[in-house]
Amino acid sequence: MAAPSPEAERQRDKDRTRADILEVATREFADKGYTGARVDEIAARTSTTKRMIYYYFGGKEQLYIAVLERAYSAIRALEQQVDVEHLAPEDALRQLAALTFDHHEANPDFIRLVSIENIHRAEHLAQSEVLAGLADPALGGLTRILERGRAAGRFRADADPLDVHMIISSFCVFRLANRYTFQAIFGRDMLDPARREHYRTMLGELVIDYLTAR
Amino acid sequence: MAAPSPEAERQRDKDRTRADILEVATREFADKGYTGARVDEIAARTSTTKRMIYYYFGGKEQLYIAVLERAYSAIRALEQQVDVEHLAPEDALRQLAALTFDHHEANPDFIRLVSIENIHRAEHLAQSEVLAGLADPALGGLTRILERGRAAGRFRADADPLDVHMIISSFCVFRLANRYTFQAIFGRDMLDPARREHYRTMLGELVIDYLTAR
DNA sequence: GTTAATGTACGAACTAGTGAGTTCACGGTA
DNA sequence: TACCGTGAACTCACTAGTTCGTACATTAAC
Numbered sequence: 505m506a507a508p509s510p511e512a513e514r515q516r517d518k519d520r521t522r523a524d525i526l527e528v529a530t531r532e533f534a535d536k537g538y539t540g541a542r543v544d545e546i547a548a549r550t551s552t553t554k555r556m557i558y559y560y561f562g563g564k565e566q567l568y569i570a571v572l573e574r575a576y577s578a579i580r581a582l583e584q585q586v587d588v589e590h591l592a593p594e595d596a597l598r599q600l601a602a603l604t605f606d607h608h609e610a611n612p613d614f615i616r617l618v619s620i621e622n623i624h625r626a627e628h629l630a631q632s633e634v635l636a637g638l639a640d641p642a643l644g645g646l647t648r649i650l651e652r653g654r655a656a657g658r659f660r661a662d663a664d665p666l667d668v669h670m671i672i673s674s675f676c677v678f679r680l681a682n683r684y685t686f687q688a689i690f691g692r693d694m695l696d697p698a699r700r701e702h703y704r705t706m707l708g709e710l711v712i713d714y715l716t717a718r
Numbered sequence: 719m720a721a722p723s724p725e726a727e728r729q730r731d732k733d734r735t736r737a738d739i740l741e742v743a744t745r746e747f748a749d750k751g752y753t754g755a756r757v758d759e760i761a762a763r764t765s766t767t768k769r770m771i772y773y774y775f776g777g778k779e780q781l782y783i784a785v786l787e788r789a790y791s792a793i794r795a796l797e798q799q800v801d802v803e804h805l806a807p808e809d810a811l812r813q814l815a816a817l818t819f820d821h822h823e824a825n826p827d828f829i830r831l832v833s834i835e836n837i838h839r840a841e842h843l844a845q846s847e848v849l850a851g852l853a854d855p856a857l858g859g860l861t862r863i864l865e866r867g868r869a870a871g872r873f874r875a876d877a878d879p880l881d882v883h884m885i886i887s888s889f890c891v892f893r894l895a896n897r898y899t900f901q902a903i904f905g906r907d908m909l910d911p912a913r914r915e916h917y918r919t920m921l922g923e924l925v926i927d928y929l930t931a932r
Numbered sequence: 933g934t935t936a937a938t939g940t941a942c943g944a945a946c947t948a949g950t951g952a953g954t955t956c957a958c959g960g961t962a
Numbered sequence: 963t964a965c966c967g968t969g970a971a972c973t974c975a976c977t978a979g980t981t982c983g984t985a986c987a988t989t990a991a992c
Contacts, residue, residue, distance in 0.1 A: 517971090518970085518971075521971080521972090536753070537751060537753060537754075537837055539750070539751060539753040539754040540751075540753040542946090542947075542948090543947075543948060543949085544946090544947070544948085552971095552972075552973095553972075553973060553974080554948090554949090555949095555950085555972070555973065555974080556971080556972070556973090558948090558949065558950080559971075559972080560971095563948080563949075564947095564948065564949090616837065618896065618899055619833055619836065619837055619895070619896075620837060621898070621899055622833065622895055622896050622897070622898045622899050623751055623830065623833055623834060623837070624898075625898045626898035626899050626901070626902045629898075629899060629902050629903075630902055635902075635903075636902060638903060639903060639904055640903060640904070643904075666904060666906060667920065670892070670893075670900075670908070671889070671924065673892065673896075674888045674889050674891070674892030674893070674896075675885070675888050677888070677892060677896065678884070678887065678888030678891060678892060679884075679888070681833070681836055681895070682832065682833075682836050682887075682888075682891065683836070684835070684836045684838075684839045684840035684843075685832055685835055685836050685840050685843060686884075687840070688840045688843050688844055688849070688850060689843075689849075689852060689853060689854060690853055690854070690857075690880060692880060694884070706881065709928065709931065710885065710924065710928050713927040713928045713931040714923065714924050714927045714928070717923065717927040717931070732936090732937080735937085735938095756980090756981070756982090757981075757982060757983085758980095758981070758982085766938075766939095767938070767939060767940085768939095768982095768983090769937095769938065769939065769940085769984090770937080770938070770939095772982095772983070772984080773936095773937075773938080777982080777983075778982070778983090
């Protein structure tokens with residue numbers, strides 16, 4: 505009778521329902537934290553019911569883990585964007601730093617989830633088979649950049665990829681994760697668009713100056 | 719009847735009761751977060767009862783704010799320790815960075831409270847009349863160090879005290895606040911004692927290299 | 933004896949999770 | 963093609979257990 509119209513509004517759609525729940529749950533968990541988030545609230549904002557959350561995910565904790573997995577998997581697209589091979593090591597590094605800077609700024613919910621997960625000592629992340637040990641994809645490119653910079657004698661010999669990654673991350677994460685207390689204490693909004701280019705440039709210089717010092 | 723013995727176990731002691739509650743509450747809030755913390759649990763770990771928490775602090779939120787105020791006030795001792803005037807700008811800066819590094823490492827509960835407060839968008843900190851606008855005491859010394867370094871032509875002209883403070887803070891805070899997810903993803907414990915001196919030195923070089931580049 | 937401090941028991945509201953029944957899509961079958 | 967069996971997707975109402983906060987009684991101190 506009814507033609508198979510995949511774009512028509514379907515009342516029963518497994519994937520759509522799951523995706524809907526996940527999206528709403530991401531906002532709720534990022535907003536209120538794991539303990540502060542309410543399953544009833546997530547259900548209310550969904551086009552489906554609470555029973556479906558338990559049907560598809562099992563419980564609050566498993567839903568939260570699914571949210572973490574989806575959020576982390578979104579980062580993996582980052583690696584492909586770095587043009588490692590055709591740039592001078594300094595420029596490649598500056599580009600990687602700027603890319604990380606932009607990515608963090610564009611994904612405040614992800615940063616909040618990471619902060620929340622650290623408050624919980626990564627106990628949920630440890631339960632995820634998908635995520636445990638899944639290294640940041642940006643590391644591969646960074647390793648190659650440092651190798652080339654060292655081989656050319658332009659970077660310090662003791663430069664460690666993970667250390668450099670930590671410097672870049674700490675700067676970008678701090679700017680988002682601690683902006684509220686920083687603003688309350690010092691009266692400066694680290695996310696003020698007028699200061700954005702300043703911070704973006706500063707990060708690049710910070711890393712390059714450290715690697716090329718002496 | 720009983721002689722006024724201030725050290726004897728007193729059954730009624732306003733200050734002692736308050737201090738006891740505050741200390742227990744600090745651990746509970748830092749451990750579980752604001753929403754995760756339980757008033758009954760705090761009361762149970764105290765030598766007094768839940769009724770006293772409401773008697774002295776009014777409620778869970780006011781208790782949490784009192785905990786924040788106490789934690790922040792503990793930092794104020796930091797400023798006096800920097801020997802700003804008798805050291806070369808580079809050495810004074812290195813000392814300040816190392817001091818911040820040590821202080822953060824020694825006060826993980828404080829870092830957790832700051833993370834938690836940022837998840838809540840500093841809404842509680844904003845309610846505190848004591849804390850709102852109370853700038854980090856380390857800033858004063860830092861400003862003088864940078865002035866001397868610039869005057870001597872050894873530091874870059876555009877060096878801003880708050881920016882430098884942000885660099886130092888982000889490094890130190892990240893090392894503590896994000897250690898769990900960092901460990902889970904990369905398998906490296908940023909708090910491993912064997913790596914402590916490496917990070918401590920690295921922070922000093924990072925800041926100095928940035929300020930003296932070119 | 934008056935007031936500050938303390939102990940106990942309780943309640944109203946909330947919260948994660950579930951039991952049980954309903955509707956829909958779809959393929960086989962007479 | 964009309965019917966039916968089946969399992970997946972879905973709805974609704976309910977509960978057992980928490981959790982913050984408080985009413986009320988009690989005790990120590992001056």
